[in-house]
Amino acid sequence: KFLVGVSPQGAVTFLSKAYGGRASNKFITEECGVLDLLEYGDVVLADRGFLISESVGMCHATLAVPAFTKGKRQLSSEDIEKTREIANVRIHVERVIGMVRNKYTILKGSLPVEVLILNKYGECQIDKMARVCCALTNLCNSVVPFD
Structure with a gap:
């Protein structure tokens, strides 16, 4: 499991090291x-x-998540518009991550346990593999249209 950062232009700008599937997103x-x-x-x-709103806020940044009803019968028109704007950007994030997964099938399915073994520099093969796949994706045409 990786945390992937994507720019508004559709480039992978951050890739965490690999974590086990049970690690929480917050962690x-x-x-x-x-x-x-x-x-x-x-x-x-x-x-x-x-x-992660507290963690992001401590860095003087803002967390934007889609609105949800949470006890209300429906969203306000302001919440609907905010959610639509977030969704319009998030779809590109999902498309970039999907492109990495689908283009480089080495990241799909089960992997041998050997790819998790740390080398003398504290790196494992899966981290290197994912980093190369993301770098190659950045060399492809962006999934974000430049209108």
Whole structure:
């Protein structure tokens, strides 16, 4: 499991090291170093399940998640518009991540346990494999249209 950062232009800008599937999104976000890269005024888009608003806020950045009803019967028109704007950007994030997964099938399915063994530099093969796949994706045409 990786945390992937994607720019508004559709480039992979951050890739965490690999974590086990049971690691929570909050744990990965707080441990992988991405928060150290946030600057004042940055906006982080995430799913509702990412419980990281405090962590992001401590970096003077803003967390943007789609609105949900949470006890209300329906969303306000303001929440609907905000959610639509977030969804329009998040779809590109999902497309970039999907492109990495689908283009480089080595990242799909089961992998031998050997790819998790750390070398003398503290790196494992899966981290290197994912980094190369993301770098190659960045060399492809962007999934984000430049209109």
